[in-house]
Amino acid sequence: EEIFEAFIGAGWLPADALTRATFARVYRAFTSMSGYASAPVSTIHYEGAPPDLVFQKNLNSIAQRHHIRLWLAGIWMRRN
Numbered sequence: 001e002e003i004f005e006a007f008i009g010a011g012w013l014p015a016d017a018l019t020r021a022t023f024a025r026v027y028r029a030f031t032s033m034s035g036y037a038s039a040p041v042s043t044i045h046y047e048g049a050p051p052d053l054v055f056q057k058n059l060n061s062i063a064q065r066h067h068i069r070l071w072l073a074g075i076w077m078r079r080n
Contacts (some may be wrong), residue, residue, distance in 0.1 A: 003070065004053065012055035013038045015067065035060055041067045 004014075016022045018040040029036040037058045043050050051069035058065050 007053075007055045012057050012068070015054040015056050016040045018043070039065070041069070044069060046071045046073065 016038045022040050025036055026039050028034075029039065035058050037056075039056065039058075041054055041056060049071060052072050053070040054067065055070075056065050056067035
């Protein structure tokens, strides 16, 4: 929760899940070179698991954004 709040406080937004609707929205944002502040990001797995948290920071267009994926690893136990 503290990590989540820190990213939100720094202007990062949680990424939307990839669905047909969000894919269509990404396509519209890309073709118009407009923003989509919570656009989905591709899923990358670490040790067979998807990320626990995914954030992105929009830089005014879908083509200009930063994103980060975080996994609970090491000393933290994965919550099931």
